[in-house]
Amino acid sequence: MILVVDSGSTKCDWIAVDNNGNQLLEKMRTKGLNPAILPEKKLRKIIRKNEDLKANREQVTNIYFYGAGCGTEKPKALLKGVLEEIFVNAVIEVEEDTMAAVYATINSINEAAVVCILGTGSNCSYYDGEKLHQRVRSLGYSIMDDASGNYYGRQLIRDYYFNHMTEDVKIAFETKFNVEDDYIKYNLYKQPNPNAYLASFAEFMFLHKDSEYIVNLIKKGIRLFATNMIMQYKEELKTAPVHFAGSIAFFSQNEIKEVADEMGFRVGNFERRPIEGLVAFHTNKL
Template identity: 30%
Template sequence: MLLIADSGSTKTEWMLLEKGKLVKTIYTDGFNPYYYGENEIARMLNHDLLPHIQGNTISEILYYGSGCSTETNCNIVTNAFQKVFTDIKSTIYHDLLGAAHALLGKEKGIACILGTGSNSCAYDGDAIIENVPSLGFMLADEGSGTYIGKLFLTAYLYDEVPKSVANDFFETYKLTTSEILDILYRKERPGKFLSTLSSFVGKHKDKPFCRQLIATAFDDFIRVQLSKYTDYEKLPIGFTGSVAFHFSDILSERLARHNLTIHKVCATPTKGLVAFHTR
């Protein structure tokens, strides 16, 4: 049996395949090796994944994960897998290559991730050939859930959000300014908190302020990511991730302003990955 995983910073989707057929899907928390060490990842695998796959004879694991863009980070995940699955071959890939496999298959084009974080690459049908650096939520992550949350929270704290939306935000979260700053600067993983705010913004996307805020996030992504790729106007552009999927109408509008269109959009790359590895 083959186990394929697509892991973001928030969630991991595990797909168990037998003879090319999907037999089981398991969801666990995500783990980015920039934030988790191998022992912590191994504990998560033991606790969250192992009970759901015991009794199945797995011959290989293909893992596509956020943060797995460097040899050091890939080794962290590899070592964690070896502690839990001692006799199973595991291969670690960057989630960006997973996005390319799922969105483009063997065709050349540009693959984009707009979820908790953001990333993109130019793909030649086999490998990633160009990649604008992904600088994380502190410096960048344009177009992502975290970026949208950051834009909204900044506007909220500067008292620039319309009263009806601001009042709903306070009623929903009941956070003071000092409590918000405490979450951002004293608590662990503030990016996760920021990313959850994109759902709140999405609830109000019929309001011009929130719709424009989402549009600004996508404009920034187009400016600092897409426009940097060679012949980007001529290549098919695919998007995966919850933000791209749930705000695809606004994304399409912003792309059209640059004479660009969406080749394909999906909430997760899992179906595309299964198709890629079973064709």
């Protein structure tokens, strides 16, 4: 049994296939396994809580894990150690989530492209057809992650409290969410995964895209992301398309294309959930 895994900070998708690429189990989902944020004990607990993974752990021969927080060696080694402890017979490869986005969006394995992730967090890299290149090292959700779910959640909360929302959007926002200040502070400062909590507000934008305020908010975040991340690759952009993975990107396609026209880069493919593309990529290698 081979497990192909795509993990963000909020959720983690697991697909099991056999050596012929046939899917063996229904797609499994756990909470996100971000080793840059979660301690070893919590990572272990999340995996062991899933009954299907627990029941089949000794049958797993290979794991191809792509995840948020796996871009540097220390958290990558931490997660690999947890996986090796649970899946005792498996050969395990752990890569950063950007590689999942690359394999899921490029048109061929040798295609050069700038590849972006806009999900709970955000990232951007250049794939030259063989290797991945990053010009900016992420410092996480509290400082970076422009145009991500947690960025938009933070902006929505700020705009609500600073009275920058239009009245109709403000009423809809306070109807949908608990906006009591102590409740928000409790989730931000005393609960695990504040980045995922912030990202939970982002869906609101896509339910209210008839509002000019919302459309402008989305484009403001994308412009920041393009300026700070995509434009790091000005030379590469002369020939390479820009592909996007993640739910925020998928539901912001029109706004991304408008900003691309403004800033002069060429938009390529959109992939909401990279896991399907990952399974196809690894199945073709079997």
